Amino acid sequence: MAFYGWEYIGVFEPKNPFVLVDIPGKGQGLVATRFIEQGELVLREEPLFVVPQQTTESPTALISRLLNDLDASDREAFLNLTYVHFPEGLDPETHPEEVALAIFQTNAAAAGDGAGLFPLFSRLNHGCSNAFNVVYSFSLSQRALFVYALKDIERGQELLDAYTDTKRTRKERRKYLAEHYGFDCKCPVCSLDDAASKASDERLTAMAHLYERLSTWSEGTIDGVEAIKTANQIWKLGDEEGYWSARGQLAADAARISAAHSDASSAKSWAQKAIEWYTYELGEDSDLVAETRATADQPQEHPAWASRETLSVGGPV
Numbered sequence: 001m002a003f004y005g006w007e008y009i010g011v012f013e014p015k016n017p018f019v020l021v022d023i024p025g026k027g028q029g030l031v032a033t034r035f036i037e038q039g040e041l042v043l044r045e046e047p048l049f050v051v052p053q054q055t056t057e058s059p060t061a062l063i064s065r066l067l068n069d070l071d072a073s074d075r076e077a078f079l080n081l082t083y084v085h086f087p088e089g090l091d092p093e094t095h096p097e098e099v100a101l102a103i104f105q106t107n108a109a110a111a112g113d114g115a116g117l118f119p120l121f122s123r124l125n126h127g128c129s130n131a132f133n134v135v136y137s138f139s140l141s142q143r144a145l146f147v148y149a150l151k152d153i154e155r156g157q158e159l160l161d162a163y164t165d166t167k168r169t170r171k172e173r174r175k176y177l178a179e180h181y182g183f184d185c186k187c188p189v190c191s192l193d194d195a196a197s198k199a200s201d202e203r204l205t206a207m208a209h210l211y212e213r214l215s216t217w218s219e220g221t222i223d224g225v226e227a228i229k230t231a232n233q234i235w236k237l238g239d240e241e242g243y244w245s246a247r248g249q250l251a252a253d254a255a256r257i258s259a260a261h262s263d264a265s266s267a268k269s270w271a272q273k274a275i276e277w278y279t280y281e282l283g284e285d286s287d288l289v290a291e292t293r294a295t296a297d298q299p300q301e302h303p304a305w306a307s308r309e310t311l312s313v314g315g316p317v
């Protein structure tokens with residue numbers, strides 16, 4: 001059965017706005033079955049299990065034990081996942097416990113203090129820079145993972161998240177992804193022609209440098225005005241590149257800088273921007289939205305308020 005030119009494999013639950021399909025060059029992946037609006041909750045998933053950071057058990061024994069505790073359908077969902085980095089010289093047929101560990105290592109996601117295995121989330125492929133269109137977070141209180149649409153996603157478009165920070169050149173990204181994740185990236189940004197790729201590389205590299213510069217405000221290397229100018233430059237480059245990663249955090253940092261310099265009106269407008277982006281990234285009921293709403297309402301109550309010299313730093317442009 002074909003779906004929008006993709007070969008349909010399964011995992012179609014009406015509540016989920018995507019299906020699992022074959023994606024040439026990437027194994028399988030998730031494709032939208034309808035238009036998904038920026039900020040929409042795409043997936044809520046509970047883990048099959050969570051592995052704590054510290055354990056006395058050997059990794060293979062631990063994963064095998066957790067796998068045995070699952071019911072048959074969950075175990076099957078786990079064993080259907082892909083894996084990389086299998087120990088050289090070992091035969092997967094005769095080393096199922098090593099296969100289970102490799103599956104876990106390839107697919108696990110941060111889940112509070114540990115790493116969790118989420119079979120549907122595991123099917124998301126990676127996209128660099130402007131190619132990724134969903135972001136995930138884990139809620140400790142709900143013990144569930146949430147995936148939100150960072151951008152509008154068209155019906156038939158692949159859902160992609162970012163496995164790592166991609167503010168680096170294509171060559172650097174390719175090397176990093178091959179070494180750490182074991183694949184040659186086939187995302188739309190890595191597939192650009194050379195001229196477009198060079199322009200994208202320049203924007204991403206400039207953004208990385210600007211982020212470094214922004215971070216020097218805390219040690220006093222740049223003042224508040226320069227810091228806010230830098231935040232606005234990052235924002236503008238992000239618009240040009242279509243790279244919208246961590247914008248809630250960027251705006252919240254700018255609100256903190258504004259509050260530190262006792263600039264209430266800039267703190268308010270940056271906090272409002274942070275609320276908007278945290279809502280897309282994490283949902284409107286997230287703790288960070290609530291925290292930032294408090295800054296938008298009463299910037300003087302921000303913990304950093306008046307901790308630096310008084311300055312009019314400027315809001316988002």
Ligand SMILES: C[S@@+](CC[C@H](N)C(=O)[O-])C[C@H]1O[C@@H](n2cnc3c(N)ncnc32)[C@H](O)[C@@H]1O
Nearest residue numbers: 026027028082122123124125126183185186187
């Ligand atoms: C967590 S899994 C994602 C789902 C996987 N494609 C599947 O078939 O289940 C990670 C693996 O997907 C593939 N993959 C993910 N993103 C990719 C990309 N941008 N280009 C090529 N392969 C990718 C790689 O094989 C990688 O090891």
